[in-house]
Amino acid sequence: VLGSNLDRPLYGRGPSAGLRFTVCTLLSIVLMYFDAHGHLTQRLRYALQGAAYPIQIAVSSPGLAWQWLTQSFVTRAELRSENAQLRSQMRDLQLAAMREQALERENAELRGLHASLPPLIKHWQLAEIIGVETDPLRQRIIIDKGADAGVTANQAVVDGNGVLGQVARVGPWSSEVILVTDPSHEIPVEVTRNNLRSIAVGNGGELLLPYLAANSDVRDDDLLVSSGLGGVYPAGLPVARIVGIRRDTGPQAGQIRAQPLGSVTRDREVILLQFESQNPDAPTAAPPLAPDTRATGSARPQSGTTGASTTHPAHATGTTSHAPASASAPGAAQSNTPGNTAAGHPAPSIPAPPP
């Protein structure tokens, strides 16, 4: 029946192509409007993401099959050498962990706490990458854990080397992760060498520090860690390493580039993190001392008039999502002197010491 219909002339039966096109256009515009402004399409998205899951699995299956095949035909000698390597790595990590416990106790004492702090990471789970999108404008990955595995939006995603990104959209069995290198992603960072704070913006493959002046104190190979502002990433996670500073004149003068430490090409597995809100290094998504910190936050401009160097960076932490903007102000970012390094790890439970 279909075949005979298809051979008939195009015009003169059913709604015209023009009418259909108009309907499609209107439908698209309505969808775009609701997707951008409303939450009506949230459920639709969720359902569509569920429907997309089998196809994503099917597309990634050749890669997975190849990986399985190569892994199951590894020789005994290779396994032994890998085993030995992992053993030595584990010994290194054990030693580091031993030292870390002592450091943590010392840290708690310095902060005036008599009980040691709860561990920062409350819960972690492994997820596998089933889709990668790395064109210059969209740096996303799809992972095989979704709402049924307890994944929530804005969860931090890391690999063994550093921060990868955060969960952007959650589906029933899969989630979309936006990488730190996505041009629409910004992560508040801190240079470990001198606690200089800024915001790293994705550039499709690497990171840029557009809010730092070209004469600010950064060098090649400086390590950037998350500063704990912004409410998504906890303080102190390694993010990137500075790889290039353009100090010449020209269209890209003053550009500071950084290479992210986490990578989605090395490994197919990523780690989803959940943080202990009692730990002071945890992201300050819901500030427990909202009225107090807001008060100190509003006091900032006044103290700024007396002298930029007296501005305490810790005051900026209370303003969660707006904090990156204030921290990126040249005055605030460059007023970090070695003297107030303790402010780099703000403790919400303790009022910041007066300068």
Added chain:
Amino acid sequence: MSSRNPRLMIFFTALVALALTLVPLPYWFAVLRPAFLVLVVLYWSTMVPRGGGMLLGFGSGLTLDVFEGSLLGAHALALSLVTYLAIRLHLLVRAKPLFEQSLFVFAALMVYESMLWVIDGWSGYPLSTPTRWLHTLTGGLIWPLVVGVLGRFYSSH
């Protein structure tokens, strides 16, 4: 293959094209990767305009929106526009030699990418790189191959 039920064929080839669009590739391959699904939609819209119709374009666009995580309706609108052009001009395009068809496909892909670019800008995502336009070139170049491969699934005689 027979032309007994082109709709099944259309669905099947579109699915394969979607898979090709989604397969992870190294950076430069990904940048140069033609928009396979758009090419397949263009082919069926010019060769069998009744087979898929506007629904093929709109549906494929919506599917791309879901898989690429873009604004729901962005690809749908761009692909609907291209499908409409292809259906309207199918008699004109079909009769031309492959080289001229390639030029038409290149133009259609430019329209498609421009539409997406405009929507990106309107929706507050004004970032753009020149590399986003590269796939229109490779798409035009690969068109004879698309015709050759899809022609095996469908013959008008």
